[in-house]
Amino acid sequence: MALLDVRGLTVEFATRAGPFRAVEGVDVTVDAGETLAIVGESGSGKSVAMLAVMGLLPWNAKVTAERIEFDGRDLRALSPRERRALVGKDLAMIFQEPMSALNPCFTVGFQIAEALSAHGAARGAEARKRAVALLAEVGIPEPEARARAFPHQMSGGMCQRAMIAMAIALRPKLLIADEPTTALDVTVQAQILDLLKRLRAETGMALVLVTHDMGVVAETADRVVVQYAGRRAEGNAAAALFAAPRHPYTAALLDALPERATGERLAAIPGAVPGPSEPRLPCAFAPRCPRAQDVCRTQAPPRASTGGEGYVHCHFPLPAPAGERAA
Amino acid sequence: MTRALEASGLTRRVRAKRGAFGRTATVHALEDVSFALDAGRTLAVVGESGSGKSTLARIVALVDAPTEGALDIAGGRIDFADAAALRRRRAGVQMVFQNPYGSLNPRLTIARALAEPLDVAGVGDSASRRAAAADMMAKVGLSPEHAGRHPHMFSGGQRQRIAIARALMLRPKLLVLDEPVSALDVSIRAQILNLLADLRREFGLAYLFVSHDLSVVRHVADDVLVLYLGRIAEIGPREAIFGRPMHPYTRALLSATPRVEAADRARREPLRGEPPSPLDPPSGCAFHPRCPLATARCTAERPRLEEKRGRLVACHEA
Ligand SMILES: Nc1ncnc2c1ncn2[C@@H]1O[C@H](COP(=O)(O)OP(=O)(O)OP(=O)(O)O)[C@@H](O)[C@H]1O
Ligand SMILES: Nc1ncnc2c1ncn2[C@@H]1O[C@H](COP(=O)(O)OP(=O)(O)OP(=O)(O)O)[C@@H](O)[C@H]1O
Ligand code: SF4
Ligand SMILES: [Mg+2]
Ligand SMILES: [Mg+2]
Numbered sequence: 096m097a098l099l100d101v102r103g104l105t106v107e108f109a110t111r112a113g114p115f116r117a118v119e120g121v122d123v124t125v126d127a128g129e130t131l132a133i134v135g136e137s138g139s140g141k142s143v144a145m146l147a148v149m150g151l152l153p154w155n156a157k158v159t160a161e162r163i164e165f166d167g168r169d170l171r172a173l174s175p176r177e178r179r180a181l182v183g184k185d186l187a188m189i190f191q192e193p194m195s196a197l198n199p200c201f202t203v204g205f206q207i208a209e210a211l212s213a214h215g216a217a218r219g220a221e222a223r224k225r226a227v228a229l230l231a232e233v234g235i236p237e238p239e240a241r242a243r244a245f246p247h248q249m250s251g252g253m254c255q256r257a258m259i260a261m262a263i264a265l266r267p268k269l270l271i272a273d274e275p276t277t278a279l280d281v282t283v284q285a286q287i288l289d290l291l292k293r294l295r296a297e298t299g300m301a302l303v304l305v306t307h308d309m310g311v312v313a314e315t316a317d318r319v320v321v322q323y324a325g326r327r328a329e330g331n332a333a334a335a336l337f338a339a340p341r342h343p344y345t346a347a348l349l350d351a352l353p354e355r356a357t358g359e360r361l362a363a364i365p366g367a368v369p370g371p372s373e374p375r376l377p378c379a380f381a382p383r384c385p386r387a388q389d390v391c392r393t394q395a396p397p398r399a400s401t402g403g404e405g406y407v408h409c410h411f412p413l414p415a416p417a418g419e420r421a422a
Numbered sequence: 423m424t425r426a427l428e429a430s431g432l433t434r435r436v437r438a439k440r441g442a443f444g445r446t447a448t449v450h451a452l453e454d455v456s457f458a459l460d461a462g463r464t465l466a467v468v469g470e471s472g473s474g475k476s477t478l479a480r481i482v483a484l485v486d487a488p489t490e491g492a493l494d495i496a497g498g499r500i501d502f503a504d505a506a507a508l509r510r511r512r513a514g515v516q517m518v519f520q521n522p523y524g525s526l527n528p529r530l531t532i533a534r535a536l537a538e539p540l541d542v543a544g545v546g547d548s549a550s551r552r553a554a555a556a557d558m559m560a561k562v563g564l565s566p567e568h569a570g571r572h573p574h575m576f577s578g579g580q581r582q583r584i585a586i587a588r589a590l591m592l593r594p595k596l597l598v599l600d601e602p603v604s605a606l607d608v609s610i611r612a613q614i615l616n617l618l619a620d621l622r623r624e625f626g627l628a629y630l631f632v633s634h635d636l637s638v639v640r641h642v643a644d645d646v647l648v649l650y651l652g653r654i655a656e657i658g659p660r661e662a663i664f665g666r667p668m669h670p671y672t673r674a675l676l677s678a679t680p681r682v683e684a685a686d687r688a689r690r691e692p693l694r695g696e697p698p699s700p701l702d703p704p705s706g707c708a709f710h711p712r713c714p715l716a717t718a719r720c721t722a723e724r725p726r727l728e729e730k731r732g733r734l735v736a737c738h739e740a
Contacts, residue, residue, distance in 0.1 A: 314681065348608055352637070
């Protein structure tokens, strides 16, 4: 049974221009010890989907789903008390905006110690000692001194790491990390990614990694979900997805990488993701898609299996690589 | 080939408060940086946060003055003390930032924002300025119907096109780009990098391209300058730097960069710790506290930039 099991997640915002579906029919399943990456261009609803799972969206959001289960429990049916006991302990999230997750009025060490004692893991001097050890674990130099610092006294990268320390303090079963290393130098990013891999190996932590960085995805994820304009495009094992993308959007995204450039010019995708006020076609990618036909603009693309755990939502997916078709 | 830029011994030290309450101290933001850049070529500047990339970019863009050193642009020495001369020279160098929103006046329409540099410089009449703005919009791939819109109506990628268009209005020979694609998505990033490649060819531009993304740098750069704590660690042609990095810091940066292709993945040479504070850089080689190769000599003596295997590198052990 999956540790996190979300089916048909839809999030609709009430806006002045009318209702806007930021997420539409998305599935997210993660097993214990597994790393799932969610990729897609800015505005494709990655953060909104994760905030919906955590129950952290503002009042103007309407969340519907066939299922939102964590560790066998329906997250929507939890009482506020049960939710507090779960969130921050077994289920933790690292936010895209680090400053928003740290309280400016308290030192970083105090906030981590508080998180530990709130869940009964340690208190007093023991909790403070563990907080310093956690700061050291995320590679913060002079952790004793930093534990006494307020968030505004630290750089953005340092705050980001303090937040990661807080998120992993209680050794969560699942960590949802929204762009956890985007603000960091590659050297620090490498330290953090190694730390997350180690936690996964040692504690069986599952990880949902939301990121733009395809290199990070290729090096850390077991499985990848590609999202476009709030909808699923394709999902597959990471190696299979990078080797043989089947959705035209996935293929275009990979072709646009400088690593995959063949000459001076990159294979850019024309156009842009539709904005909140723009109409969406049955296949939202159709206006930018080189394979699009009339049917893409009139009928929602069907879901097709691409073998194993892979699937694609497309009327005209790219052909499977020759070896697989023969098999 | 014409030389677009020659920098020698550029240094910038800033007086700053040490900690929240401390006394003032000197920040060594940039120390003794020399290089040359030819027309039509791209020099990428890489290094960790705080290594001095933006400090260098701002000096080259004539925004800040160096504490020491000399800068020649298009063959003429820049006199940072002569404000009037400096203003005239600024037309020849323009800068594009990571966050284009901050550099665009929210109240100006795009057409006015593009014509403004010409107004300020007193170039042409209003009709010719409008025509030049429309012309540049087409060159950067903005449609004419965008002319009357304000910056908030554009996406991040479109705003970056506008910022690039505006920077080119005075037909500079040198463009300083400080993390120009770092805030953009993969697909939009590709559009902007293609645009920059086209414009470089069309106008014979030279680019000083600051980026922390080594896969982007590998694609765009002719030459690469690696900064560590304000000093050049290694500088040379892209093929030399990426193909056979010699400074242990360059190697660490490259090995920490996540790779899409499994075949490209090198063994990690993890770097411990952080760059030290530029308030009091370490003795000898500034990299020695983090360096896997450091010897006693590295603690005592600063390595000079020396030519080795087709690039300049500052390391006793390289
Ligand atoms: N509270 C809200 N009210 C209305 N619309 C919202 C709200 N929060 C988010 N949105 C919209 O939902 C869409 C998806 O946003 P989301 O932040 O999930 O994108 P993302 O995929 O995480 O992008 P990025 O890569 O830039 O972080 C966007 O168009 C955004 O403007
Ligand atoms: N006006 C100033 N006052 C105090 N310190 C300064 C000033 N300008 C630059 N510095 C310091 O000089 C060093 C170099 O800064 P710079 O902004 O050039 O780094 P950078 O390489 O561009 O970093 P990033 O990748 O974070 O943009 C930093 O330690 C910075 O704190
Ligand atoms: S459904 Fe049609 S438009 Fe959409 S991705 Fe597939 S081919 Fe392209
Ligand atoms: Mg997001
Ligand atoms: Mg900078």
